[in-house]
Amino acid sequence: MERFEGRAAIVTGAASGIGRATLIRLVAEGAQALAVDLSEDALELATVAANQAAGSGGTAVAHPADISDEAAVAATVSGAVERFGRLDALCNIAGIMRTAHTHDHPLDVWEEVLRVNLTGTFLMCRAALPHLLESRGAIVNCSSTSATFGHPWMAAYAASKGGVAALTSTLAVEYAKAGLRVNAIAPGSVETGITQAITFPEGIDASLFPRIMSPIGPGRPESVASVVAMLASEDGAHLNGATVRIDGGTHA
Ligand SMILES: NC(=O)c1ccc[n+]([C@@H]2O[C@H](COP(=O)([O-])OP(=O)(O)OC[C@H]3O[C@@H](n4cnc5c(N)ncnc54)[C@H](O)[C@@H]3O)[C@@H](O)[C@H]2O)c1
Structure with missing residues (x-):
C-alpha cells in the first residue's frame, strides 16, 4: 500500500515505541515525514530504519525538538512545511508516564506530565x-485507556490522556466542515519504552493489576501504528472525533 505517496506528515515521539513504528509505517507507505523527539540518538536510528523501509517517494527526516516548548513547536511545524511544501498528517504520539499514590503525588510531576x-x-x-486546513488533512492524537477506565496510581497520566481525548473531539467538531479530521488512539498495554521503564510506588495493592492486563498479553507497537496509519489516511475518511481503543480486549 502507498496510501501516503505525495503526502507529508509529522510524527512526534518518533524515536521509540509507538511513534517509531508509526514513522516507519507512514514512510513505508510513501510519506515524507518529519520525525520529532527529544532523544536525538534514538531518533537518528529510527530515521535510518524508516528510510530503509521507505516506499515510493517515502523519506524520514530527523528533527529533535521538545513538544512542550512553544517556540520549538512553531519551528518544527514551519520546518516541515518549508521542507515538504505541505502538511497532510500530524501524528501526536510523544508522551511520558509517571506513577504515584495520588495522596502524595508531587505537584511538579503532575505539571510535567500535563505539560508534555x-x-x-x-x-x-x-x-x-x-497547514492541515489547507490540505484538508488529519490529526491523530494519543490518548490511553487510562483516560476512561480507572487505572490506579496514574492520576496525572490519566488526566492528561482524558484531556487529549477531549481536545480531540473538540477539534473534530470545530473543524469538521473545513475538511479536517481529528481522531485519537487509546492504547492499553503495549511493549515500548514506557512500559519497560514503568515502576510503581511502594505499598500498592497488586490485586488491582488485572484492570490493566490484556487477556492476550501486551500489544506490539506495530499493531498500534497500523491503526494510526488508517486514521491518518483516506481509509479513515468517515472517522472523525473518535478515540479508538486498542487494548487486546482488556476493557471489552
Ligand atoms: N506503551 C503503552 O502501554 C501505552 C499505552 C497507552 C498510551 N501510550 C502512549 O503512547 C505514546 C507513545 O509512548 P510509547 O509507549 O511508545 O513510549 P516510548 O517511551 O517508547 O516513546 C515515547 C517517546 O516520546 C518521546 N518524548 C517524551 N517527551 C517528549 C517531549 N517533550 N518532546 C518530544 N518527544 C518526547 C520520548 O523521548 C520517546 O521517544 C505516549 O503518548 C504514551 O502515553 C502508551
Whole structure:
C-alpha cells in the first residue's frame, strides 16, 4: 500500500515505541515525514530504519525538538512545511508516564506530565492547524485507556490522556466542515519504552493489576501504528472525533 505517496506528515515521539513504528509505517507507505523527539540518538536510528523501509517517494527526516516548548513547536511545524511544501498528517504520539499514590503525588510531576502529554499535543495541533486546513488533512492524537477506565496510581497520566481525548473531539467538531479530521488512539498495554521503564510506588495493592492486563498479553507497537496509519489516511475518511481503543480486549 502507498496510501501516503505525495503526502507529508509529522510524527512526534518518533524515536521509540509507538511513534517509531508509526514513522516507519507512514514512510513505508510513501510519506515524507518529519520525525520529532527529544532523544536525538534514538531518533537518528529510527530515521535510518524508516528510510530503509521507505516506499515510493517515502523519506524520514530527523528533527529533535521538545513538544512542550512553544517556540520549538512553531519551528518544527514551519520546518516541515518549508521542507515538504505541505502538511497532510500530524501524528501526536510523544508522551511520558509517571506513577504515584495520588495522596502524595508531587505537584511538579503532575505539571510535567500535563505539560508534555496535554499541552504538548495542544501546541502541536495549534501550530499545524493552518497547514492541515489547507490540505484538508488529519490529526491523530494519543490518548490511553487510562483516560476512561480507572487505572490506579496514574492520576496525572490519566488526566492528561482524558484531556487529549477531549481536545480531540473538540477539534473534530470545530473543524469538521473545513475538511479536517481529528481522531485519537487509546492504547492499553503495549511493549515500548514506557512500559519497560514503568515502576510503581511502594505499598500498592497488586490485586488491582488485572484492570490493566490484556487477556492476550501486551500489544506490539506495530499493531498500534497500523491503526494510526488508517486514521491518518483516506481509509479513515468517515472517522472523525473518535478515540479508538486498542487494548487486546482488556476493557471489552
Ligand atoms: N506503551 C503503552 O502501554 C501505552 C499505552 C497507552 C498510551 N501510550 C502512549 O503512547 C505514546 C507513545 O509512548 P510509547 O509507549 O511508545 O513510549 P516510548 O517511551 O517508547 O516513546 C515515547 C517517546 O516520546 C518521546 N518524548 C517524551 N517527551 C517528549 C517531549 N517533550 N518532546 C518530544 N518527544 C518526547 C520520548 O523521548 C520517546 O521517544 C505516549 O503518548 C504514551 O502515553 C502508551
